[in-house]
Amino acid sequence: MAKIMAGVGCSHVPAIGVAMDTGITHEEYWKPVFEGFKKSREWMKKQNPDVIFLVYNDHCTAFDARCIPTFALGCGAEFQPADEGWGPRPVPAVKNHQKMASHIAQSLVLNEFDITIMNEMEVDHGLTVPLSVMFGDIKQNDEWPALVIPLCVNVVQYPAPTGNRCYNLGKAIRRAIESYEEDLNVIIFGTGGMSHQLQYKRAGLINSDWDKRFLDLMTADPVGASQITHLEYLRETGSEGIEMVMWLIMRGTLNENVTEVHRHYHVPASNTAVGHIILENNA
Amino acid sequence: MTEKEYDKIPGTIVFDADKSREGYHLNQFCISLRLQKNRDAFNKNEEAYLDAYPMSKEQREAVLKREWNLLLELGGNIYYTSKLAANDGINFQNLAGRMTGMGVDSYREMMLKGGRSIEGNRDKSEWGED
Numbered sequence: 183m184a185k186i187m188a189g190v191g192c193s194h195v196p197a198i199g200v201a202m203d204t205g206i207t208h209e210e211y212w213k214p215v216f217e218g219f220k221k222s223r224e225w226m227k228k229q230n231p232d233v234i235f236l237v238y239n240d241h242c243t244a245f246d247a248r249c250i251p252t253f254a255l256g257c258g259a260e261f262q263p264a265d266e267g268w269g270p271r272p273v274p275a276v277k278n279h280q281k282m283a284s285h286i287a288q289s290l291v292l293n294e295f296d297i298t299i300m301n302e303m304e305v306d307h308g309l310t311v312p313l314s315v316m317f318g319d320i321k322q323n324d325e326w327p328a329l330v331i332p333l334c335v336n337v338v339q340y341p342a343p344t345g346n347r348c349y350n351l352g353k354a355i356r357r358a359i360e361s362y363e364e365d366l367n368v369i370i371f372g373t374g375g376m377s378h379q380l381q382y383k384r385a386g387l388i389n390s391d392w393d394k395r396f397l398d399l400m401t402a403d404p405v406g407a408s409q410i411t412h413l414e415y416l417r418e419t420g421s422e423g424i425e426m427v428m429w430l431i432m433r434g435t436l437n438e439n440v441t442e443v444h445r446h447y448h449v450p451a452s453n454t455a456v457g458h459i460i461l462e463n464n465a
Numbered sequence: 466m467t468e469k470e471y472d473k474i475p476g477t478i479v480f481d482a483d484k485s486r487e488g489y490h491l492n493q494f495c496i497s498l499r500l501q502k503n504r505d506a507f508n509k510n511e512e513a514y515l516d517a518y519p520m521s522k523e524q525r526e527a528v529l530k531r532e533w534n535l536l537l538e539l540g541g542n543i544y545y546t547s548k549l550a551a552n553d554g555i556n557f558q559n560l561a562g563r564m565t566g567m568g569v570d571s572y573r574e575m576m577l578k579g580g581r582s583i584e585g586n587r588d589k590s591e592w593g594e595d
Contacts, residue, residue, distance in 0.1 A: 381478065
């Protein structure tokens with residue numbers, strides 16, 4: 183049977199991808215950002231997952247204003263990196279575990295999570311940047327070391343799904359994954375955040391104390407974290423900080439008791455607080 | 466209009482259904498610039514390109530004049546307007562430097578020092594607004 187080994191929380195700042203793609207990660211500005219992922223990359227090698235279930239948001243790339251699904255699951259065979267306005271990232275196409283994705287889609291709907299099924303979809307930095315920071319540089323003509331099942335969440339148009347809904351969706355995803363017959367090691371990524379506001383006159387807001395408390399809750403009190411209101415995210419962590427609801431989907435797929443094996447927090451990457459956590463399921 | 470719970474947050478426009486309705490054609494124009502062939506057509510003749518998008522006069526003017534804050538006030542969303550900025554060679558951080566009125570250098574400096582503090586930035590009353 184498929185098994186969830188661990189969960190990873192990780193920001194997906196586009197500039198981090200640009201820094202890797204242009205080879206400037208050794209520069210003073212970027213060094214501390216990437217330093218914190220050294221241990222993560224070693225950990226990923228050891229884990230050697232077969233499948234990554236990656237929760238992220240599309241930034242009006244695959245979905246523009248014509249269609250805004252709250253939850254959309256990638257079920258197609260592969261997903262090409264999108265041109266977001268400055269050319270596609272030079273990274274490999276993302277390959278799906280299509281059969282498992284279809285199984286998850288079916289299981290979720292029967293468990294009353296009526297998700298959207300995507301058979302064609304380009305993927306943007308929200309998905310590829312977390313893969314890059316966790317796997318390191320992977321050449322475009324090479325392959326990602328794991329298959330990836332993408333789950334897209336609307337956090338662009340208010341309201342994003344509630345933290346509570348996300349947490350419960352995580353639990354349903356766990357049931358779906360663990361009822362899949364093939365023996366597979368699965369790691370769940372919840373991406374986005376942490377505090378940041380990209381827009382209007384309050385742009386640049388960072389709330390490190392709040393972010394650190396959120397990381398604490400991720401480890402020790404996920405139910406408490408699932409009750410954080412939209413108003414609190416918007417006010418305390420900036421208009422784009424609400425992306426953190428996606429970490430709750432990841433957290434919902436894990437045991438209540440987890441072991442925090444790594445944490446990294448740094449300000450700034452461009453406009454954003456970079457946050458990262460690795461939580462292993464206790465046996 | 467009934468007040469929304471997030472209306473009291475200063476310097477912030479929450480992109481909700483009302484904004485989304487108002488900004489629909491503006492945002493669809495912006496997102497079209499994701500593709501190179503469209504950027505080429507827009508850069509060749511902005512006015513002619515905009516004719517294909519039935520946005521309001523005010524929105525159209527704000528596009529032509531690159532009034533970044535006004536674009537948001539008129540229903541634009543940052544992930545959309547950032548495509549127009551990218552077309553002009555302006556990245557997210559430099560765009561924020563403009564929207565905050567701080568200028569690119571002092572904005573970057575603020576971020577290096579840990580960003581804009583939450584203290585004094587929770588409620589419009591702290592900004593002297595109602």
